[in-house]
Amino acid sequence: xxxxxxxxxxxxxxxxxxxxxxxxxxxxxxxxxxxxxxxxxxxxxxxxxxxxxxxxxxxxxxxxxxxxxxxxxxxxxxxxxxxxxxxxxxxxxxxxxxxxxxxxxxxxxxxxxxxxxxxxxxxxxxxxxxxxxxxxxxxxxxxxxxxxxxxxxxxxxxxxxxxxxxxxxxxxxxxxxxxxxxxxxxxxxxxxxxxxxxxxxxxxxxxxxxxxxxxxxxxxxxxxxxxxxxxxxxxxxxxxxxxxxxx
Amino acid sequence: xxxxxxxxxxxxxxxxxxxxxxxxxxxxxxxxxxxxxxxxxxxxxxxxxxxxxxxxxxxxxxxxxxxxxxxxxxxxxxxxxxxxxxxxxxxxxxxxxxxxxxxxxxxxxxxxxxxxxxxxxxxxxxxxxxxxxxxxxxxxxxxxxxxxxxxxxxxxxxxxxxxxxxxxxxxxxxxxxxxxxxxxxxxxxxxxxxxxxxxxxxxxxxxxxxxxxxxxxxxxxxxxxxxx
Numbered sequence: 001x002x003x004x005x006x007x008x009x010x011x012x013x014x015x016x017x018x019x020x021x022x023x024x025x026x027x028x029x030x031x032x033x034x035x036x037x038x039x040x041x042x043x044x045x046x047x048x049x050x051x052x053x054x055x056x057x058x059x060x061x062x063x064x065x066x067x068x069x070x071x072x073x074x075x076x077x078x079x080x081x082x083x084x085x086x087x088x089x090x091x092x093x094x095x096x097x098x099x100x101x102x103x104x105x106x107x108x109x110x111x112x113x114x115x116x117x118x119x120x121x122x123x124x125x126x127x128x129x130x131x132x133x134x135x136x137x138x139x140x141x142x143x144x145x146x147x148x149x150x151x152x153x154x155x156x157x158x159x160x161x162x163x164x165x166x167x168x169x170x171x172x173x174x175x176x177x178x179x180x181x182x183x184x185x186x187x188x189x190x191x192x193x194x195x196x197x198x199x200x201x202x203x204x205x206x207x208x209x210x211x212x213x214x215x216x217x218x219x220x221x222x223x224x225x226x227x228x229x230x231x232x233x234x235x236x237x238x239x240x241x242x243x244x245x246x247x
Numbered sequence: 248x249x250x251x252x253x254x255x256x257x258x259x260x261x262x263x264x265x266x267x268x269x270x271x272x273x274x275x276x277x278x279x280x281x282x283x284x285x286x287x288x289x290x291x292x293x294x295x296x297x298x299x300x301x302x303x304x305x306x307x308x309x310x311x312x313x314x315x316x317x318x319x320x321x322x323x324x325x326x327x328x329x330x331x332x333x334x335x336x337x338x339x340x341x342x343x344x345x346x347x348x349x350x351x352x353x354x355x356x357x358x359x360x361x362x363x364x365x366x367x368x369x370x371x372x373x374x375x376x377x378x379x380x381x382x383x384x385x386x387x388x389x390x391x392x393x394x395x396x397x398x399x400x401x402x403x404x405x406x407x408x409x410x411x412x413x414x415x416x417x418x419x420x421x422x423x424x425x426x427x428x429x430x431x432x433x434x435x436x437x438x439x440x441x442x443x444x445x446x447x448x449x450x451x452x453x454x455x456x457x458x459x460x461x462x463x464x465x466x467x468x469x470x471x472x473x474x475x
Contacts, residue, residue, distance in 0.1 A: 057375055057378065057379060080381045083379060084381035086379070088376075090372055090375065092370075092372050094370070094373060094375065095376075096373065098398065107380075108380040108381060111390070112381050112382065153376075157379075157380070160381065
């Protein structure tokens with residue numbers, strides 16, 4: 001699955017505290033191009049915070065984040081430019097309710113990348129078609145089901161042609177019968193070689209699709225390895241306890 | 248003398264109905280002008296406060312906004328009007344621009360709080376989603392946050408418009424002939440107190456009903472784009 005060994009995201013001693021609460025206590029992770037990394041851990045382990053630090057939605061308290069060789073924590077870096085290449089999918093979808101689906105998809109490409117409207121529309125429609133929602137282009141987010149919203153949210157991120165996709169518990173807010181349709185889209189993406197970092201509670205997805213699994217515990221990487229290693233032969237007691245609760 | 252003769256004597260003789268029409272023009276002019284100034288000031292303050300939040304370097308702007316809101320909301324609009332006319336713009340010949348400024352600056356303080364509450368009511372995830380796509384804070388504000396905020400606060404802005412229209416009835420304090428002042432002038436001239444006052448009340452009522460109706464149409468339009 002690894003297309004090549006080029007590092008795309010690298011964190012060095014990543015720290016994040018909220019007031020006096022230390023959430024991330026020094027995380028060093030390298031993510032390679034083509035990787036599908038699943039981040040698992042108990043709630044409060046810092047996995048969402050870690051993901052949100054990667055595109056600096058949360059400002060890290062310390063440490064560095066390199067994205068394609070640029071240190072994003074350097075205040076001189078034009079963050080907006082780099083964020084265009086890091087798609088993000090949220091637990092709560094966060095579609096723009098005042099815009100219809102097509103406008104949701106084309107707003108950022110036309111505004112930020114100056115792509116002509118026709119071209120952006122065509123690309124958005126093609127991607128919508130691939131997630132089976134071409135007929136809903138004129139609908140508004142409030143008219144869609146949760147699973148449809150999340151598929152649109154994934155397409156919205158893809159329309160910016162990102163180099164990496166960050167997923168923050170993308171199926172946690174969905175009704176159980178809609179989880180599958182979203183995971184299918186994500187599997188498809190992984191098969192095409194998209195670099196993905198996925199914070200998830202879907203152990204089945206992690207086992208099937210990820211090439212690496214990272215287990216966070218109390219703000220540190222407690223264990224890291226292939227799905228076989230993590231799920232088949234957990235080394236630490238913490239991971240064994242965690243897996244016994246979720247599997 | 249029948250009631251109709253009385254009406255004729257009060258409003259038609261000496262073309263006094265024209266006083267009312269001129270007064271109405273001033274009332275509408277002051278309301279509209281003040282509304283525009285109020286919305287602009289309110290939006291500037293609300294957005295400034297949004298961007299200054301949690302930024303120590305910009306805190307001074309936030310404090311300026313707070314002082315403005317506190318001072319303006321702490322002074323009755325009539326007193327504010329007197330201050331503007333007799334203290335600040337002493338040499339003003341025409342009271343209408345002074346009244347527009349006074350009511351506009353007064354309204355701005357209330358609009359600011361309205362717009363701020365509207366911005367705060369938009370889900371935090373909206374800003375995050377916009378930023379994650381690469382939009383700057385300003386772009387996200389203009390394209391994502393404000394359109395939703397305005398939709399949320401439209402009913403409250405409507406209330407503010409209605410309050411503003413009615414507040415302008417004190418403009419006569421500074422020699423502005425608005426419709427209230429015009430009615431008073433007719434009363435003084437004709438010694439007919441009842442009819443000008445009843446008519447005045449009716450005119451305000453009709454204006455408010457029309458405003459309410461227009462706002463309802465606007466709200467319905469906006470909701471349609473919501474797909475609800």
